Amino acid sequence: xxxxxxxxxxxxxxxxxxxxxxxxxxxxxxxxxxxxxxxxxxxxxxxxxxxxxxxxxxxxxxxxxxxxxxxxxxxxxxxxxxxxxxxxxxxxxxxxxxxxxxxxxxxxxxxxxxxxxxxxxxxxxxxxxxxxxxxxxxxxxxxxxxxxxxxxxxxxxxxxxxxxxxxxxxxxxxxxxxxxxxxxxxxxxxxxxxxxxxxxxxxxxxxxxxxxxxxxxxxxxxxxxxxxxxxxxxxxxxxxxxxxxxxxxxxxxxxxxxxxxxxxxxxxxxxxxxxxxxxx
Amino acid sequence: xxxxxxxxxxxxxxxxxxxxxxxxxxxxxxxxxxxxxxxxxxxxxxxxxxxxxxxxxxxxxxxxxxxxxxxxxxxxxxxxxxxxxxxxxxxxxxxxxxxxxxxxxxxxxxxxxxxxxxxxxxxxxxxxxxxxxxxxxxxxxxxxxxxxxxxxxxxxxxxxxxxxxxxxxxxxxxxxxxxxxxxxxxxxxxxxxxxxxxxxxxxxxxxxxxxxxxxxxxxxxxxxxxxxxxxxxxxxxxxxxxxxxxxxxxxxxxxxxxxxxxxxxxxxxxxxxxxxxxxxxxxxxxxxxxxxxxxxxxxxxxxxxxxxxxxxxxxxxxxxxxxxxxxxxxxxxxxxxxxxxxxxxxxxxxxxxxxxxxxxxxxxxxxxxxxxxxxxxxxxxxxxxxxxxxxxxxxxxxxxxxxxxxxxxxxxxxxxxxxxxxxxxxxxxxxxxxxxxxxxxxxxxxxx
Numbered sequence: 024x025x026x027x028x029x030x031x032x033x034x035x036x037x038x039x040x041x042x043x044x045x046x047x048x049x050x051x052x053x054x055x056x057x058x059x060x061x062x063x064x065x066x067x068x069x070x071x072x073x074x075x076x077x078x079x080x081x082x083x084x085x086x087x088x089x090x091x092x093x094x095x096x097x098x099x100x101x102x103x104x105x106x107x108x109x110x111x112x113x114x115x116x117x118x119x120x121x122x123x124x125x126x127x128x129x130x131x132x133x134x135x136x137x138x139x140x141x142x143x144x145x146x147x148x149x150x151x152x153x154x155x156x157x158x159x160x161x162x163x164x165x166x167x168x169x170x171x172x173x174x175x176x177x178x179x180x181x182x183x184x185x186x187x188x189x190x191x192x193x194x195x196x197x198x199x200x201x202x203x204x205x206x207x208x209x210x211x212x213x214x215x216x217x218x219x220x221x222x223x224x225x226x227x228x229x230x231x232x233x234x235x236x237x238x239x240x241x242x243x244x245x246x247x248x249x250x251x252x253x254x255x256x257x258x259x260x261x262x263x264x265x266x267x268x269x270x271x272x273x274x275x276x277x278x279x280x281x282x283x284x285x286x287x288x289x290x291x292x293x294x295x296x297x298x299x300x301x302x303x
Numbered sequence: 304x305x306x307x308x309x310x311x312x313x314x315x316x317x318x319x320x321x322x323x324x325x326x327x328x329x330x331x332x333x334x335x336x337x338x339x340x341x342x343x344x345x346x347x348x349x350x351x352x353x354x355x356x357x358x359x360x361x362x363x364x365x366x367x368x369x370x371x372x373x374x375x376x377x378x379x380x381x382x383x384x385x386x387x388x389x390x391x392x393x394x395x396x397x398x399x400x401x402x403x404x405x406x407x408x409x410x411x412x413x414x415x416x417x418x419x420x421x422x423x424x425x426x427x428x429x430x431x432x433x434x435x436x437x438x439x440x441x442x443x444x445x446x447x448x449x450x451x452x453x454x455x456x457x458x459x460x461x462x463x464x465x466x467x468x469x470x471x472x473x474x475x476x477x478x479x480x481x482x483x484x485x486x487x488x489x490x491x492x493x494x495x496x497x498x499x500x501x502x503x504x505x506x507x508x509x510x511x512x513x514x515x516x517x518x519x520x521x522x523x524x525x526x527x528x529x530x531x532x533x534x535x536x537x538x539x540x541x542x543x544x545x546x547x548x549x550x551x552x553x554x555x556x557x558x559x560x561x562x563x564x565x566x567x568x569x570x571x572x573x574x575x576x577x578x579x580x581x582x583x584x585x586x587x588x589x590x591x592x593x594x595x596x597x598x599x600x601x602x603x604x605x606x607x608x609x610x611x612x613x614x615x616x617x618x619x620x621x622x623x624x625x626x627x628x629x630x631x632x633x634x635x636x637x638x639x640x641x642x643x644x645x646x647x648x649x650x651x652x653x654x655x656x657x658x659x660x661x662x663x664x665x666x667x668x669x670x671x672x673x674x675x676x677x678x679x680x681x682x683x684x685x686x687x688x689x690x691x692x693x694x695x696x697x698x699x700x701x702x703x704x705x706x707x708x709x710x711x712x713x714x715x716x717x718x719x720x721x722x723x724x725x726x727x728x729x730x731x732x733x734x735x736x737x738x739x740x741x742x743x744x745x746x747x748x749x750x751x
Contacts, residue, residue, distance in 0.1 A: 137522040143530050144553035144566075204733035211734065215701040222697055226690045235554045237565035237676035238488065239686065242372045244340045251340065254333040258326045265322055269731065291340065 027081065030074035031095070031133060037067030038102070038126035046119030052199060057115050064102055064122055071099035071129070082139045087155040088146050090292060094132025096156065097288075098125040100163035104216065108167060112209060116200065120170045150231035158224035158249075162284050164217030165256070168210050169281035172274040175206040179271055207270050210277055211263055218256045225249055248287035255280040319390035328384045335380060339371040385476055392469045404454050406447045407709045412725035413732045416743040420720050420750045424712045427720045428453060430750040431710060438742070440708065453710035461703030462729060468696025474689030481682030488678040491564075493537070494572050494591050495671050503679070505542060506559045512536040513569055513673040517627050528627050533566050535673040551675065561679060568674030570594050571612035573634050576665040591670055600662050605645075607658065610635040612669060616651060623649065634666045705729050722750070 024032070041063030048056035075095060078086040086092040105121040108114055142151070178200050185193040201209070228246070229239035240246060259276045262268040304312070318324055342363055343350065351360040351369060367374035409415050420427045432442045432453065440455035493499045493510040500507050516531040535551040541560045549557045556565040572591040577584045577600075587598060597608040613623040615630040623633070637647035638658055650656045655665045706728040713721045724743065728735045 137524060137527075138520075140520055140522065140527065140529055141518065141531055144533050148554040204736075208733045208736075211730075219694065219697045219701060222694055226694065229686075229690070233683070234556065235565070237556065237563065237567065237678045238680070239683070242339065242344060247336050247340045247372075251333050251336045254329050254336065258329040258333070261322050261326050261329070264730070266731065268323075 027074045027078045030070045034067040034070040035126060035129055037063045038122045041067060042119050042122035042126055045122060049116050049119050060118055061115060064106060064118055068099055068102040068106060071095060084139060084141060085151050088142045088151060090135040091132045093155060093159050094128050096159045097162055098129040100160045101125050101166045104163050104167050117170055117174055124166060145235045148231060148235060150227060154224060154227040154231050157220055157227060161217045161220035161224050162288055164213050164220060165281050165284050168213035168217060168277050171206055171210045171213060172277040175203060175210060175274045179203060203270060210274060214256055214259055214277060218260060221253055225253060244291050248291045252280060252283040252287050255283050316390055316394055319387045320394040325387045325391060328380060328387055332380050332384060335371055335377050338368050342368050345370055388469050388472060392466060396466050404443060404445050406452050407725055409709060409711060409723035409725040412727060414735060414739050415725040417723045418747050420722050422718060424714045424720050427712050427750060431746060434746045434749040455708035458703040458705045461699050462705045464696050464700030468693055468700055471689050471693025471696050474692055475686050478682035478685030478689055481685060482680045486680040491675045491677055492593060492672050501677055504562055507540040509538040510535060510673050511538055513671045515569060533569055535566055563678050565676040567676045570672050572670045572672045573609060573612060574667045576667045578663050580661045593672060603660050604641040605658060606639050608637040610637050632669060706735055
C-alpha cells in the first residue's frame with residue numbers, strides 16, 4: 024500500500040475509534056474514554072496532514088484539486104479547528120460528533136479517489152494553493168459551529184422536556200454540559216472564524232476567476248451557492264446582535280447554514296453542472 | 304417638512320433601520336440566489352418546458368427566474384439592502400459606536416463584580432487604574448452628581464468594524480455598477496490564419512497557431528483524456544498600430560489597451576467541398592465553417608448544419624470514440640428541408656455525402672479555431688478595494704471585542720473601600736463572561 028493511502032487508512036481508523044470513545048464519553052463522562060479519544064483525534068489529524076504533504080511530495084501535483092483531496096483537507100481541518108477549540112475551552116465532550124463527521128466525509132472522499140491525475144488547464148494556477156485551502160477551512164469551521172449548534176439544540180429541547188425533573192439522571196447529565204449561553208458563544212466563535220474565511224475564499228475565488236475565465240463573477244452555480252451560504256451566515260451574525268434572537272433561533276440558522284454549505288460543497292459539484300464541475 | 308412627510312420619514316427610518324428588516328431582505332436575497340443555483344440560467348424557453356411541469360416552467364419564465372441575477376427582483380433586493388445598510392449605518396451603527404460616558408447601576412448589569420479593597424478611595428482608584436492600564440484598558444474619570452466614576456475602554460477603535468464592513472459592501476456595489484455602466488464583454492472565435500476584431504475596440508487579433516495537449520490517463524474507473532494545456536499564439540494590433548506577438552493561455556490572459564483577452568475554448572472549423580452536378584460552389588467551398596454553423600444550398604430549400612467535429616472514429620465500428628485527439632476525423636452534418644429535419648450523418652474527412660438534388664458535400668480539411676473571452680471592466684479596482692475594506696471590517700468586527708468597564712469606588716471607612724465594576728460589550732455579556740471573571744480575579748488580587 025502506498026504511504027499516502029496507508030496514512031488515510033490510519034486517519035480513518037483513528038477517527039472511527041476516537042469517535043466511538045468520545046461519543047461514549049459524551050454520554051457516560053468516564054474520563055478514561057476522553058483520555059483515549061483525544062490522542063486518537065490528534066493522531067488522525069496529523070496523519071491526514073502528513074498524507075496530504077506526502078501526496079504533494081510524491082506527485083508534485085497540488086493534492087486539493089479534486090473531491091478526494093479537498094474532502095481529505097475538510098476532514099483534517101474540521102478536526103484541527105475542533106482540537107483548537109477543545110483545548111482552549113475544554114470542549115472534549117463534543118469530539119465524538121466532530122470525529123464521526125470527519126470520518127464520514129473522509130470515507131466519502133476516498134470513494135472519489137481515481138489515482139493521480141494532472142490538473143486541467145484552469146486549475147493550473149497559484150490561486151489553487153490559496154483559494155481552495157481557505158474555502159475548505161471555512162467549511163470546516165462551519166462544521167464545528169454546526170456540531171455545537173446541534174449540542175445547543177439538544178440541550179435546549181432536553182431541558183424543556185426533562186429540566187423540571189431535578190435530580191433525574193437526564194437533568195444531571197444536562198447540567199454537566201456547558202450552559203446554553205456558553206454553547207451559543209462557542210458557536211458564535213466558530214462562525215466568526217468561518218465567515219471571514221469564506222469571505223476571503225469568495226474574494227480569492229473571484230480573483231482567480233478573473234484570471235481564468237475573464238470575469239470575477241460569472242453567476243456560476245458554485246459561486247452563487249457560496250454566496251447563498253455567505254448570506255445565511257451574514258444573517259446569523261446580524262441576528263446575533265439582537266438579544267431576543269440570540270440562542271435558539273441563531274443556532275437553527277447555524278444548522279441551516281451548514282446544510283447550505285454541504286449543498287454548496289458537494290451538491291453543486293455532483294448534481295449541478297457548471298464551471299466548477301471538474302472538481303469532482 | 305409637513306407632518307405627513309415627517310411621519311413617512313420616521314416610518315421609513317424605523318423600518319429600514321431595523322436589523323430584522325435587513326435580515327428579512329437577506330432571506331429574500333438568499334432565496335433568489337438559490338433559485339439561480341437550482342434553475343439553469345439563460346436557457347431557451349423550450350428547455351424549461353422539457354425540464355419542468357408546464358405551470359412551473361411558465362412561472363420560471365414569467366418571473367424572470369431564467370435570468371434571475373439580472374431580473375428586476377434581484378437588482379431591486381440588492382438596492383433595498385443597500386438602502387437598509389445606509390439607514391442602519393447612519394441611524395444605528397454610527398451613533399452606537401461612541402456611547403457616552405454615564406453612570407450605571409452596577410448591580411443591574413449582568414456582568415459585575417463587587418469587592419472590598421484596602422486604602423482610601425484615591426489610592427484604590429489609582430491601583431485599579433494601574434492594574435487595568437497594564438492590561439491595555441484606557442482609563443477615563445468623570446464626576447457625576449459628586450460621585451467620581453472611572454471608565455475603562457478596550458478596543459474602542461474596533462467599534463467601527465461594522466461601519467467599515469458596510470462601507471466595503473457599498474464600494475463593491477459601486478464597482479459592480481461601474482461595470483454595468485461603462486464596461487463590456489463578449490466572446491470571440493478566431494480561426495487559425497484569420498484576423499478578427501472586437502466591435503467595441505480597434506484591436507485586431509490574428510490567430511497564428513492554436514495548440515492543445517490532452518493526455519490519456521488510466522484511472523481506477525478507466526481511461527480518461529485529461530486536457531493539459533490550451534495555447535493560442537496570436538498577433539495583436541492595438542491602438543498604437545504596432546503588431547505584437549503574444550501568447551494566450553488559460554489563467555494567463557493578455558491585456559490590450561485595457562481590455563483583457565482570455566483563452567476560453569477551442570474547436571474545429573471545417574472547409575467543405577460543396578458541389579452540384581460535379582461543379583464546386585465557389586462561395587460555399589471557400590469558407591471555413593465552425594461547429595454550429597449552417598448554410599443554405601442555393602436554389603433549394605435545403606440547409607445543412609455542421610453540427611460537430613469528431614476527432615477520432617473507430618475504424619472497425621465506424622463510430623466516434625471518446626479520444627479527443629485528432630486521428631481519424633469525421634464531421635457530423637444534419638440536413639433539413641424547409642425546416643424539417645431529414646437526418647444527420649457522420650462523414651469522414653475526405654468522404655462524401657449526397658445531399659439530394661445533385662448536391663454533394665465532402666469535408667475537405669479541418670482547421671482549429673480558438674475561442675476567447677474579452678472583458679473591459681473599469682470597476683475592478685473599486686471592487687478589489689471594496690472587498691478588502693469589507694474583509695477588514697469583518698475581521699475588526701469579529702476578532703476584536705470592544706468592551707467598557709464602569710468602575711465605582713465608595714469609601715466604607717477611612718482605610719477601606721467598596722469597589723463595584725460592571726462590564727458591557729457590543730456583543731452582549733455571554734461572550735465576555737469568562738474573560739471578565741479572569742480580569743476581576745486579577746484586579747481584585749492586585750488592588751486588595
